[in-house]
Structures are given as structure tokens and as C-alpha cells.
Amino acid sequence: MASAQKIIDILKKQNITHAIGVPDNGSARIYELLRKDQEIDVITVTREGEAFAIAAGLYIGGKKPVIIIQNTGFLESGDAFRGTVFNMQIPVVVFIGYRGYHNRDAEGKWVDSVATFLEPTLKAWNLPYKMCETDADIGCIDWAFEKATETSLPAAVLLIGHAT
Numbered sequence: 001m002a003s004a005q006k007i008i009d010i011l012k013k014q015n016i017t018h019a020i021g022v023p024d025n026g027s028a029r030i031y032e033l034l035r036k037d038q039e040i041d042v043i044t045v046t047r048e049g050e051a052f053a054i055a056a057g058l059y060i061g062g063k064k065p066v067i068i069i070q071n072t073g074f075l076e077s078g079d080a081f082r083g084t085v086f087n088m089q090i091p092v093v094v095f096i097g098y099r100g101y102h103n104r105d106a107e108g109k110w111v112d113s114v115a116t117f118l119e120p121t122l123k124a125w126n127l128p129y130k131m132c133e134t135d136a137d138i139g140c141i142d143w144a145f146e147k148a149t150e151t152s153l154p155a156a157v158l159l160i161g162h163a164t
Helices: 004-013 028-037 048-060 071-076 078-086 113-124 139-151
Strands: 018-021 041-044 065-070 093-097 129-132 155-159
Touching: 004 028, 004 139, 018 028, 018 048, 028 041, 048 065, 048 071, 048 078, 065 071, 071 078, 071 093, 071 113, 093 139, 129 139, 139 155
Parallel strands: 018 041, 018 065, 065 093, 093 155, 129 155
Antiparallel strands: none
């Protein structure tokens, strides 16, 4: 995946105040560096759905949060996504770890079913997204912030692999 430090540098450039979510294997390095840096406040939650409600409240209170979660948690938090950041038109960027993306069988089919469901769900929920697998893809993060600002709705960045 892309460099965790480069991701954080973009978050700072975008004047992010808070990173909210549940750390997982893919995002662990991002959270580790954010906690050491302390320029962006980190809020860990017990369920991913809480991240959407907290992000909405922070935005209403004048802050600029991002959400960093894994695809399994995103799927679990669908109603929280719908009822808060989508319905309330909160232009938050959601970083979603794409667990299972590289785990395919000999025929190319995904081994982990969560990979099968993520993109169709994002499309059904009208959540625009781009994939970020390497540092060459890092521009998609700025795209997500521009898209969220332009539409006053959430946009997503799918993080593929483990941040380095």
C-alpha cells in the first residue's frame, strides 16, 4: 500500500483535525504515526458505525474529520453511514481498507467474500471512490477531498494492502 507518512502528509495539507475509526492490520501504521505526531487527534471507536456519527458531530462543530476503517466494518455500519454523513450531507472522506483484495483462488475469484461485496455496495450507496494501492496512486486522496467538497457528500479512498 501507499506510504503511511505520505497519507498523513496529505491529511495535514487538507487541514484534517481528527481521524476516527477502528485500527486494523492495514491501517495500523497510519494510526501509529498519527498518535506519535499528535497534530491530528485520533479517536478510536468500538464499532465503525460510531465513527460516522462522531465525524458528523465534529463537522457540525467546525472540525474537519476523516474516517479510517476496514471494509468489513464499513459494511456493518451501513445504516450509520446512511443516517448521518450521507443524509446530513457531510463532506467527509472515508478511508476503507480493502481486506481480501489480493486473496484470490487459482481462477481469480475472491477467497474472502467481503472483497466481493465492497465495490457493489459502494456503488449501490452512491459513495464515489478511488483505489490507492501504491504511492503512485496517492493523488486519489486529493481527488476524494475535492469530490466531497464539490458534492457536500462523502467520498472514499480504498486502501489496498498494508500501509508501510
